[in-house]
Amino acid sequence: MYKIANAQLWVHDQDVALDFYTGKLGMEVRADVTVPEMGNFRWLTVGPPSQPEIAITLMAIPGEPVLDAATKAKVEELMAKGFAGTIFLTTDDCRAEYEALSAKGVEFVEKPEDRLYGIDAGFRDPSGNHFRLTEVKEGFGS
Template identity: 30%
Template sequence: MVAQQRLALISLLVPSYQAGIAFFVDQMGFDLHEDTDLGGGKRWVRVGPKDAETGFLLAKAVGAEQIAAIGNQGGGRVWLFLQTDDFARDHAAMTTKGVTFEEAPRDESYGQVAVFRDPFGNRWDLIQFKG
């Protein structure tokens, strides 16, 4: 038997569960896959793009070190890449819903791309690959 592995979740620090849900579900249009109360103020909150294999576990930052890391998990670089099959559609929808792009869309050798920030400071690429 061949072992199978896949990336299931990426933990993303947020200031509060509600702030994370408000952005990812309400503005980005992601699905809320699960929101389970674990007691003691902790929740298991999973969000992700519709039909995506990998999603995010929204982790409420606790303590000074985690709070300081909100929005800087990529060290200031683009570290999250949202692939689309229709760049113009998704760019327009995201802009309409208040997502802030740092730049106008541009064409690169690998595809069409534009950088945006989530409200927590994380830098993303919205990208449609060529071919």
């Protein structure tokens, strides 16, 4: 049996992302390691305090030789549109969480709305990654 340990999001600036995820979303740093032997590659992960076994890798978009200029531009284009990945967050009270995060400066693209499966809202991080914040109705799972 295996477990999911990390999910990756591309970010434009790791320091800006780190500030957003820890300062606004309340996540904690799991790892922040720079490897000089790999051209100062930075492995940066964060996660919710209530789930120490889960981490989100905040990965800088690499250039050559990993991604050529055209591919890097495509990744950046998808990020700008909010289509480079989505993280789904669950909460017991979507409206209260929406108010708390909004007060911290998180800009929502969709306010909490009643849906078949629960109450749902959407926001994006500074790099354009899309998040769904959902209060799931009983019987619909997470």
